[in-house]
Amino acid sequence: KNEVEQSPQNLTAQEGEFITINCSYSVGISALHWLQQHPGGGIVSLFMLSSGKKKHGRLIATINIQEKHSSLHITASHPRDSAVYICAPGRGSQGNLIFGKGTKLSVKP
Amino acid sequence: DAGVIQSPRHEVTEMGQEVTLRCKPISGHNSLFWYRQTMMRGLELLIYFNNNVPIDDSGMPEDRFSAKMPNASFSTLKIQPSEPRDSAVYFCASSVQVYTEAFFGQGTRLTVV
Numbered sequence: 001k002n003e004v005e006q007s008p009q010n011l012t013a014q015e016g017e018f019i020t021i022n023c024s025y026s027v028g029i030s031a032l033h034w035l036q037q038h039p040g041g042g043i044v045s046l047f048m049l050s051s052g053k054k055k056h057g058r059l060i061a062t063i064n065i066q067e068k069h070s071s072l073h074i075t076a077s078h079p080r081d082s083a084v085y086i087c088a089p090g091r092g093s094q095g096n097l098i099f100g101k102g103t104k105l106s107v108k109p
Numbered sequence: 110d111a112g113v114i115q116s117p118r119h120e121v122t123e124m125g126q127e128v129t130l131r132c133k134p135i136s137g138h139n140s141l142f143w144y145r146q147t148m149m150r151g152l153e154l155l156i157y158f159n160n161n162v163p164i165d166d167s168g169m170p171e172d173r174f175s176a177k178m179p180n181a182s183f184s185t186l187k188i189q190p191s192e193p194r195d196s197a198v199y200f201c202a203s204s205v206q207v208y209t210e211a212f213f214g215q216g217t218r219l220t221v222v
Contacts, residue, residue: 030208041198043213068199086152090208096142096165099152 003027006087008102019074021103023087026068033097034061034072035086042106043086046072078108113214115201121220127189130217131181134203142211143176143186144200153201158184159207191221 005024013019031050031087037043047054047061049070053093054061058077063070087100113154122128134141142157156166158178166176173192178184188195196216202211 031176033211035213041218043200043202045210045212048210088152094155096207097156098154101151 002101004011004033004087004089006103009101010104013077013082014054015109017079017107017109019072019076019077019081019105020042021072021085021087023070023072023089023100024068025070025087025089025098027089027098029065029089030067031090032070033088033090034070035065035088037084037086037102039083046085048054049073060068064107077105079107079109082109094103110179112132113201113203113212115199115214115217118215119218119220121222122191123127124150124192124221125190127187127222128191128219129197130186130199130219131188131216132184132186132201132203134184134201135212136182138205138212139181139205140204140207140209142202142204143179143184144202144208145197146200146216147197155199157184157207165195172197189217193221 001024007022008086033048034046036046060073071080084102084104085104088097116131118221140159143155146152155168176186195215198216200216201214202213
């Protein structure tokens, strides 16, 4: 069983829709990162969180440490949000990241 | 700051050749990570350094892979000899500390033919 499970693997949405991407993990973590990878390949860190909720513009990330679950929400989605979103928990004892397989989001105009 | 700088951006080499990938972390960052991304396996940690010291190299696939960080502003990942299955995108990332936000370089796309 993978240590990090993301769902869905692929997601197609219409512009303006509310998007939710889920991440479950089985290891103890220090913090969890959400990364965004655009078709050009570059990786950008969106959030790092260890509890509660963080908001940045139209993006919201939540984490429930007890349930070992995190979600990434995108409000009022836009075609420029089209990318692969990767959940990356940081191992509690070591701090290094482990990665989900990613969710490929495509937002249609 | 220019961010994490990796070179080269693309590398094509023949099987058996030595390949060296380079990374310049963000100034002031104490932790540096090397990752590999393939279609089959996604992103994987290869090795990471804290204060120039290798902390965990359990992700390094074989003895053909080696990484060094001679000073706080430079790291290399070397593959010798290279094999076609090493073809991947190699990312370097740095952070202030291991547990803080990581900043990624643009990656080096390696193709071994």
